[in-house]
Amino acid sequence: MLAPMSGVSDLAMRRIARRFGAALVFSEMVAAETYLDGGAEAALRAEGEGVVPHAVQLVGREPQALAETARRVEGAGAQIIDINMGCPARRVSGALAGAALMRDLDCAERIIASVVEAVSAPVTLKMRLGWDETSLNAPELARRAERAGVKMATVHGRTRRQMYDGRADWKAVGAIVEAVRIPVLVNGDCATVEDARAMMAQSGASGVMVGRAAIGAPWLVGAVSQALANGGPLYPPTRRVQAEAAIEHLDWLVATLGSRAGLRHARKHLSAYAKVAGAPGHTLRELVTTELPDLARKLLAAAFETRPAKAAA
Numbered sequence: 056m057l058a059p060m061s062g063v064s065d066l067a068m069r070r071i072a073r074r075f076g077a078a079l080v081f082s083e084m085v086a087a088e089t090y091l092d093g094g095a096e097a098a099l100r101a102e103g104e105g106v107v108p109h110a111v112q113l114v115g116r117e118p119q120a121l122a123e124t125a126r127r128v129e130g131a132g133a134q135i136i137d138i139n140m141g142c143p144a145r146r147v148s149g150a151l152a153g154a155a156l157m158r159d160l161d162c163a164e165r166i167i168a169s170v171v172e173a174v175s176a177p178v179t180l181k182m183r184l185g186w187d188e189t190s191l192n193a194p195e196l197a198r199r200a201e202r203a204g205v206k207m208a209t210v211h212g213r214t215r216r217q218m219y220d221g222r223a224d225w226k227a228v229g230a231i232v233e234a235v236r237i238p239v240l241v242n243g244d245c246a247t248v249e250d251a252r253a254m255m256a257q258s259g260a261s262g263v264m265v266g267r268a269a270i271g272a273p274w275l276v277g278a279v280s281q282a283l284a285n286g287g288p289l290y291p292p293t294r295r296v297q298a299e300a301a302i303e304h305l306d307w308l309v310a311t312l313g314s315r316a317g318l319r320h321a322r323k324h325l326s327a328y329a330k331v332a333g334a335p336g337h338t339l340r341e342l343v344t345t346e347l348p349d350l351a352r353k354l355l356a357a358a359f360e361t362r363p364a365k366a367a368a
Contacts, residue, residue: 057276058209058242058266059084059112059137059181061144063323067307068273070105071300075292076277078262079110084139084147087115087124099311101128110135112181114142116152116162118169129174137179138170138205140196143215154215157196158186164199171204179207181242184227187216191227194234201235209240209264228258240264246275248282248289255283271327274300294332298359301328302352309348318346325351334358 057064057072059081069080083100090097103109111133115121125136140163142153149155156163171178180200185191197208210231212223223243232239241260245251246268254263263283265276274292282289291297304324309317325342334342334357342354 056264058264067304072273072276075274076280082111084112084114087120090124108134112137114139118165122169122173125170125174129176141181141183143218167200167203177206180205181209183211184214187214194230197231197235201237207238212243225254225257232259248279251279271331294359298356301355329358332358
């Protein structure tokens, strides 16, 4: 499954990942109160045209705001509601949301119960192992979530204090798997099918969630899924098909945000696509500085015509 990544897993990326075989793709996190206030960016993040099933991740601290947002996004087409209790970013945890909710399980439980009651769609939950190594309370949060009606949980194998440092502890996710009967996904540092197999073997999880490794390679999620199902190696799409997907992503951003803003927002993706393609440094620099969509398209196409892509992407 494709992880919800703020500023990354936009609608175009989700469409591409789903088309290439990702079992499920999650939206960027949508701030509940911003969405209720009519924020255009929050509304765009919650869109899911062309993605089935459409899963929207919500973040916030106030149970009623989250419940009302869940009702509205369900009314707009969301088929799965995911609650973010794992984001480690300071702007989120500093507002006592995201991973900070793992320090207040009573509040976390009230949020979950409110959202579950508000919608008919399945509700899922994303969390970390805990706030820090002294409070690895993910099993308790998972038990409370299951009692409140959550249908699936995803656990990133790090604490909030770790942020993204070190290696994710896949084995530690096993404690959450053992604590509940609902499916548990393991997340963190999945870049290859070998990683995915090790993650599932060490944790006992039902599936894996791919995050940062899919930036610049949204087809990777489906390729890993297919390799897991078939028991074979990873077969990414051809470089021509990869180039077409990268250009599709760029075109959506430009059409949706406008030429200038779309290109600026696309830079993280363009850089990642160029690196996956093995493009030379001068091509990468041009991609992240050009203000001309047509030139960006030509550079992307040329990047995938150069030499074999790196690694499993």
